[in-house]
Amino acid sequence: MASDRETRRIEPGTVAYRVLSIRMIWFASAVIVVLGIAVAVWLVAAFGNGDAQERNQLEAIKTAGTVVVGTGGAAALLLAARRQRSAEIALKQKDLDQAAAARAHALQEQVADDTRLDATERRLTELYSKAVDQLGSDRLAVQLGGLYALERLGQNSPDQRQTIVNVLCAYLRMFSDSAADTRPTRDQHAVQQGRVRHAVGEVLAAHLRPEAPDSRFWPAVDLDLGGASLLDFDLSGCRVRSADFRATTFVGIARFEGTNFTDTVSFASAAFTAEADFTRAVFAQRPHFISVSFGSDAVFTSANFTSGFTFDDAVFLARSRFDSARFTLGAEVVSRSFEELPTELTRHLRALPTRxxxxxxxxxxxxxxxxxxxxxxxxxxxxxxxxxxxxxxxxxxxxxxxxxxxxxxxxxxxxxxxxxxxxxxxxxxxxxxxxxxxxxxxxxxxxxxxxxxxxxxxxxxxxRIPGPDVTQEQLRNRxxxxxxxxxxxxxxxxxxxxxxxxxxxxxxxxxxxxxxxxxxxxxxxxxxxxxxxxxxxxxxxxxxxxxxxxxxxxxxxxxxxxxxxxxxxxxxxxxxxxxxxxxxxxxxxxxxxxxxxxxxxxxxxxxxxx
Ligand SMILES: Nc1ncnc2c1ncn2[C@@H]1O[C@H](COP(=O)(O)OP(=O)(O)OP(=O)(O)O)[C@@H](O)[C@H]1O
CATH class of the missing domain: 3.40.50.300 (P-loop containing nucleotide triphosphate hydrolases)
Structure with missing residues (x-):
């Protein structure tokens, strides 16, 4: 009860008010009843005879009574108004309380979300670290397990894809000894690594083909395979954003048939040991083939160079085919045979007579x-x-x-x-x-x-072997x-x-x-x-x-x-x-x-x- 009388301390924005006590209500009611009985007794005693003066006095008393009743009515009205106000304050307070509760709930949800995210991130990191460890294992089954775990991780977590592609590229870049790649080997470890590298290449290509089924395509991926020795590399039908093949050695046929490079691509100083197939490849940016060495046929049939190309100091050891390739010359897109192209495009391209x-x-x-x-x-x-x-x-x-x-x-x-x-x-x-x-x-x-x-x-x-008696002069003149x-x-x-x-x-x-x-x-x-x-x-x-x-x-x-x-x-x-x-x-x-x-x-x- 004491707390009812206290002024409640309420946060800013809330309204303070005083509550009418029950005791006060009983007391006021008793006073009114006693007052009514006393007035009635007094009226009967004082004005019971009915002469004119007494009627006037009675009228005056009635008027005074009316005034009193009116005042009471006014007081009642005041109370009603006060009650209304307090009801409205209560309503408003309720709204404020609800808003505060909603805020607290949102905060709780946010914390729960953060915790969930943390847990997911932790799980991803654990899976990722484990998969990377497995990829570096000595055992073929474990390595392949790690590779496919990484692939699944990338498939389920789009924001992890570039990181996973980077890991796979880094794995391929670990092998740069192209001479060793061609030697037939019975070394089980080398054979196993060859299989894993092949599988890594397949996983990469499988996710870079736009028409891959079941949403397996990973868009906007950058490849960094500079300096690697790539075995029978096949990127045909793939779409990649940028690609770095600088100083890469392609051991075996390199397939880029219909590959779409949507951003920069460089093959500078790369070496193709066998055929390089760029049929229908699309280069959105000017590709760099500076100092590239085509050890065998270089096929660019129907390729599309939308921003020109750079073949400075490229060496074509065998045939090069550019028939139906499309080039951009200034603002004009042309489709001519390579030999008909202006020399500013081809001047650095070295070719030898065939006889x-x-x-x-x-x-x-x-x-x-x-x-x-x-x-x-x-x-x-x-x-x-x-x-x-x-x-x-x-x-x-x-x-x-x-x-x-x-x-x-x-x-x-x-x-x-x-x-x-x-x-x-x-x-x-x-x-x-x-x-x-x-x-x-x-x-x-x-x-x-x-x-x-x-x-x-x-x-x-x-x-003719010089004997011990041969002089230095004789040695010089033989x-x-x-x-x-x-x-x-x-x-x-x-x-x-x-x-x-x-x-x-x-x-x-x-x-x-x-x-x-x-x-x-x-x-x-x-x-x-x-x-x-x-x-x-x-x-x-x-x-x-x-x-x-x-x-x-x-x-x-x-x-x-x-x-x-x-x-x-x-x-x-x-x-x-x-x-x-x-x-x-x-x-x-x-x-x-x-x-x-x-x-x-x-x-x-x-x-x-x-
Ligand atoms: N320097 C050259 N320039 C252009 N074509 C050549 C040249 N040398 C050889 N050829 C072509 O290659 C063919 C085979 O030449 P050659 O007999 O010298 O080859 P080879 O390697 O000795 O053959 P084999 O394997 O039978 O011993 C020639 O008939 C000629 O058409």
């Missing part, structure tokens, strides 16, 4: 044997006085014998028989009768002939022996050195000191099995000596053969020439197989057999 007649090669410096022409049309040469030996790896029907003949012709044209003697190893007899000059010291078509010849060579080389330099030239070397048999073993010890003894070994062989062959025998010594050579047509799976250069599907005569000074794209010289004697009148002689 260069030997006679068209500009005369090289003295002592240089011409091989063909480079992209700038300057002669590509072998300088026997500087680099004693030379190796060439080329595919079937790609110009091996033509190269052998070109080298022989270069030697014959530059040196007299007294200066250069040729021992030609030609099991296929492709060049039988080609060297009809005295330069030809021997012509071996079988292992027995070759073995006997090489034994002779070994003996004569032995005699004047302690006289005779021609010996060029041992081997065509189709894969037929000669097979398995563990290497007939050139007797020459091996002389290869490092070739300049002292005047020995040159030229090995031309098929790219098939070349990586294996480089591990053994004389070829292995030549590889250790980092001799110059060429890598041409062949299966990229052989891996890099010389100076990190891979064989790839190339046109006949097209090769990469490798030397200590770098690599050069070359079209080898073409010439008919007329015997050299026809050009060397007076020096004619029959081929010398074993």
């Amino acid at each position: 260069v007649p030997y006679a068209d090669i500009p005369a090289p410096a003295a002592g240089s044997v011409p091989l063909g022409v480079g992209v700038d049309r300057t002669p590509a040469v072998w300088r026997p006085a500087v680099d004693s030996h030379f190796v060439a790896f080329m595919g079937p029907e790609s110009g091996k014998t033509t190269l052998v003949r070109t080298i022989i012709r270069g030697i014959v044209e530059r040196y007299t028989p007294a200066e250069a003697a040729i021992l030609l190893v030609d099991y296929r007899r492709s060049s039988l009768g080609y060297v009809a000059t005295e330069h030809l010291l021997g012509y071996a078509i079988s292992i027995s002939q070759l073995t006997a010849m090489l034994e002779d060579v070994r003996e004569s080389m032995q005699r 004047s302690w022996w006289y005779g021609p330099e010996l060029y041992v030239i081997v065509d189709d070397a894969e037929l000669v050195s097979r398995g563990d048999t290497d007939p050139f073993e007797p020459l091996r010890e002389f290869l490092p000191q070739a300049k002292d003894v005047g020995l040159h070994l030229v090995v031309v062989r098929s790219t098939e099995g070349a990586a294996e062959a480089l591990e053994h025998g004389a070829l292995n010594t030549l590889a250790d000596l980092e001799v110059p050579g060429i890598v041409g047509d062949g299966d990229f799976r052989e891996g890099p053969l010389l100076g990190g250069v891979w064989p790839s599907a190339l046109l006949p005569g097209r090769v990469t020439k490798v030397s200590r000074s770098g690599r050069e794209l070359v079209q080898l010289a073409w010439s008919e197989s007329d015997p050299l004697a026809a050009r060397q009148p007076g020096t004619e002689s029959g081929p010398v057999s074993g």
Whole structure:
């Protein structure tokens, strides 16, 4: 009760009011009843006789009574008004209380939401960390489990997709040794990693295809695969936002058929070891193909370059197809064949003629044997006085014998028989009768002939080894022996050195000191099995000596053969020439197989057999 009398302390915005007590109501009622009885008794006693004066007095009393009643009515009205006001205040207070309760409820919900979000985030982080751990496991099943857990996470949580794609790209970037990727391996760990990488590539592509079923498409994804070695990469039909393939090596066919790049894309310094298929690809921004190397066919048929392109210093080792491709020239969109495009678009694009007649090669410096022409049309040469030996790896029907003949012709044209003697190893007899000059010291078509010849060579080389009495002056002038330099030239070397048999073993010890003894070994062989062959025998010594050579047509799976250069599907005569000074794209010289004697009148002689 005491609290009823107290003025309630209410928050700002609420109204303070005093409550009428029950005791006060009883007291007022009793006073009124007593007052009424007293007035009635007094009226009867004072004015009961009815004369005029008493009537007047009674009237006055009635008036006074009326006034009193009126006052009471007014008081009642006041009370009613007060009651109304308090009811309204109560209503208003109720509203305010309800609003406060609603606010408190909203706050509670917010806290609950935050807690829920925290829990979800924690769960996601746990799942994510676990999946990433699994991906890094040593066991295939665990790795694949981690990969598919990440995929599910991305599928269920759209805001996590880019992060998950980044993780997958980072995983692929861990493998950058493209040479190792081509070597056949029995190492279980490497085989397992290959499977996981393949699966990662498939998961990425599966979520980048707009027509993927069940809302599996992840839009607006950026790819960062710079520097990676990607095996049989297939992004065909995908739509990605930006893509970074700088210095990426594509091992095996790279498929970008119908791929839509909606933002920037760079293939700068990338290497395609096999075919690159960009048929119907769409490039919304200008793609960068600066210094890219297309080891095999580059197909851009019906591709759409909506903002032009940059192919500065790109190297096309094989064919490039741009038929029906669409380019933007200024404001104009054109669809022309690549050859018809203005040079400002194509001026940096390097291409070589498909056939260069030997006679068209500009005369090289003295002592240089011409091989063909480079992209700038300057002669590509072998300088026997500087680099004693030379190796060439080329595919079937790609110009091996033509190269052998070109080298022989270069030697014959530059040196007299007294200066250069040729021992030609030609099991296929492709060049039988080609060297009809005295330069030809021997012509071996079988292992027995070759073995006997090489034994002779070994003996004569032995005699040329500088003895202890050779002076420094003699060493400088190489004047302690006289005779021609010996060029041992081997065509189709894969037929000669097979398995563990290497007939050139007797020459091996002389290869490092070739300049002292005047020995040159030229090995031309098929790219098939070349990586294996480089591990053994004389070829292995030549590889250790980092001799110059060429890598041409062949299966990229052989891996890099010389100076990190891979064989790839190339046109006949097209090769990469490798030397200590770098690599050069070359079209080898073409010439008919007329015997050299026809050009060397007076020096004619029959081929010398074993
Ligand atoms: N430098 C070249 N430029 C253009 N085409 C060439 C060149 N060399 C060879 N070819 C083409 O390749 C064909 C095969 O040439 P070549 O016989 O020299 O190849 P190969 O590799 O020795 O063949 P094989 O595998 O039978 O030994 C030639 O008939 C010619 O059409």
